[in-house]
Amino acid sequence: xxxxxxxxxxxDINLSLAPGSFHFLTGASGAGKSSLLKLIYLAxxxxxxLIHLFNQDxxxxxRAALPKLRRRIGVVFQEFSLLDHLSAFDNVALPLRIxxxxxxxxxxxxxxxxxxxxxxxxxLAMPPTLSGGEKQRLAIARAVVVRPEILIAxxxxxxxxxxxxxxxxRLFVEMNRLGAxxxxxxxxxxxxxxxxxxVLHLTDGRLVRAQPERVxxxx
Amino acid sequence: MAAxxxxxxxxxxxxxxxxxxxxxxxxxxxxxxxxxxxxVAALCFLAxxxxxxxxxSGRAASGWRRELGASATVxxxxxxxxxxxxxAARAAEALAGVPGVQEAQALDRAAAEKLLEPWLGKGNIPDxxxxxxxxxxxxxxxxxxxxxxxTAALDAEGxxxxxxxxxxxxxxVEASGAxxxxxxxxxxxxxxxxxxxxxxxxxxxxLAARRDVVEVLHLSGARDRFIAGxxxxxxxxxxxxxxxxxxxxxxxxxxxxxxxxxxxxxxxALPLAWTDLVAAVPCPxxxxxxxxxxxxxxxxxxxxxxx
Numbered sequence: 049x050x051x052x053x054x055x056x057x058x059x060d061i062n063l064s065l066a067p068g069s070f071h072f073l074t075g076a077s078g079a080g081k082s083s084l085l086k087l088i089y090l091a092x093x094x095x096x097x098l099i100h101l102f103n104q105d106x107x108x109x110x111r112a113a114l115p116k117l118r119r120r121i122g123v124v125f126q127e128f129s130l131l132d133h134l135s136a137f138d139n140v141a142l143p144l145r146i147x148x149x150x151x152x153x154x155x156x157x158x159x160x161x162x163x164x165x166x167x168x169x170x171x172l173a174m175p176p177t178l179s180g181g182e183k184q185r186l187a188i189a190r191a192v193v194v195r196p197e198i199l200i201a202x203x204x205x206x207x208x209x210x211x212x213x214x215x216x217x218r219l220f221v222e223m224n225r226l227g228a229x230x231x232x233x234x235x236x237x238x239x240x241x242x243x244x245x246x247v248l249h250l251t252d253g254r255l256v257r258a259q260p261e262r263v264x265x266x267x
Numbered sequence: 268m269a270a271x272x273x274x275x276x277x278x279x280x281x282x283x284x285x286x287x288x289x290x291x292x293x294x295x296x297x298x299x300x301x302x303x304x305x306x307v308a309a310l311c312f313l314a315x316x317x318x319x320x321x322x323x324s325g326r327a328a329s330g331w332r333r334e335l336g337a338s339a340t341v342x343x344x345x346x347x348x349x350x351x352x353x354x355a356a357r358a359a360e361a362l363a364g365v366p367g368v369q370e371a372q373a374l375d376r377a378a379a380e381k382l383l384e385p386w387l388g389k390g391n392i393p394d395x396x397x398x399x400x401x402x403x404x405x406x407x408x409x410x411x412x413x414x415x416x417x418t419a420a421l422d423a424e425g426x427x428x429x430x431x432x433x434x435x436x437x438x439x440v441e442a443s444g445a446x447x448x449x450x451x452x453x454x455x456x457x458x459x460x461x462x463x464x465x466x467x468x469x470x471x472x473x474l475a476a477r478r479d480v481v482e483v484l485h486l487s488g489a490r491d492r493f494i495a496g497x498x499x500x501x502x503x504x505x506x507x508x509x510x511x512x513x514x515x516x517x518x519x520x521x522x523x524x525x526x527x528x529x530x531x532x533x534x535x536a537l538p539l540a541w542t543d544l545v546a547a548v549p550c551p552x553x554x555x556x557x558x559x560x561x562x563x564x565x566x567x568x569x570x571x572x573x574x
Contacts, residue, residue, distance in 0.1 A: 089486065090486075091482075091486055111491075111571070111573075112490075112491075115485075115488045115489060115490045116488070118485070118486060118487065118488040119487075119488030123486060129479070129482070129483050129486075131292075131294075131480055131483060132294075133290075133294035133295075134290055134292070135287075135290065137284055137287050138287075138289065138290045141289065142292075142483075142484075142487055143487045143488060145289060145292075146484065146487050146488050146489045146493060147488065151287070151288070151289055155284060155285075155287060156284075158284065159284035162284075171284050171287075172284075172287070190487075
């Protein structure tokens, strides 16, 4: 995978994530973690190679077929990507609106989820008025509200204290227990160790280390 | 609503979600929207004014056609042993009996000289200047006699005369009316195209300015048509509102001109009727339609180029 005519940021990556698995993705800044995640959550297409998601090759899939697959993937973006002109409630409800659900059908679920991530009393607050941790939790709530089959998070605990990190980790574990395949990019080595989950490690765009019990490189 | 009051005060509310209503997914752009509203309103104003001008010119042409069609002019050339006035009087008598003629009247020399005054000036016509001997014929508007019938009646009386039923002028009037209608239609189409182009430009700018929002929507599973629909609705409502302003301004101005112009409307050349003002009513709807199509096509085209 490369951006324009720049050198490849990901080279010869060959990995498979089993349905219902939980992995951390680690690596130094610039190692290609975000690029790998973007390939998986269908924000980018590979310049070469294949990507199989939901039993189909998505690397050459038509644009029109992407939205349906994207609705099965929940993403916590590194910069949150919250819509500042929408309230916390509207931000979380966004994927449900896009899926065509009626407000009365999801109003209660969104409220419960916001309570669950500790934003019960900030439901109608606008993102610019939220703290970094609150924004992070809001972004996570938006990612999980559709009960995605794949949950991807890019540095989801980068702006929160250790206690909140653990709380958020429990949320991801809970989603994993409910059946979601979870992949989290993180610099937080303490959190990674505490989780006890398998780790994928990227160095200079190559996947150099993967714990064999949960990841099966096909080299 | 209790939750709204609490929101206004900034108090956190546990049950605030019960009153929640989905907010617009596209943020408002105050300054840009105001400028766009003004431009679309101005275009709608121009479109309404050109439609009014078309209607007025159509009415004027129809009036002139009616007037020309309701009369004819006969030029009589006296034969030997007969004066021009006698020949004209005889012709008037012959024509008065033709079915479809209401009245035929021979013009005396003074009346004929008066017709020449615009070209030769008052008092500049010498007494020995040969002036055509004319008969004016008023035709029945319901069943006017044609030139052939008039000529036959004159021939029967042995008169040497030429009948001018104004058909040449009627053709000119019809051509002028058609030209004004054509120019007005082209003007209205150009204004609609300009409005579409402005909306397309605004959509392009909106998509560029809100690339972050569009990306989040895309990655959340939104289809191109969902996102295009947001721009379509936004600009259709804006154009409908702007169209309302433009149409209202045009109606006010036209009504003012109609009031000041008395029974003749704008001017005697462009008689505007009060009912013509109704033509401005569809303007907001037309503006919304043009804007909706332009915004959707532009958005779909741009979104289709993204990965």
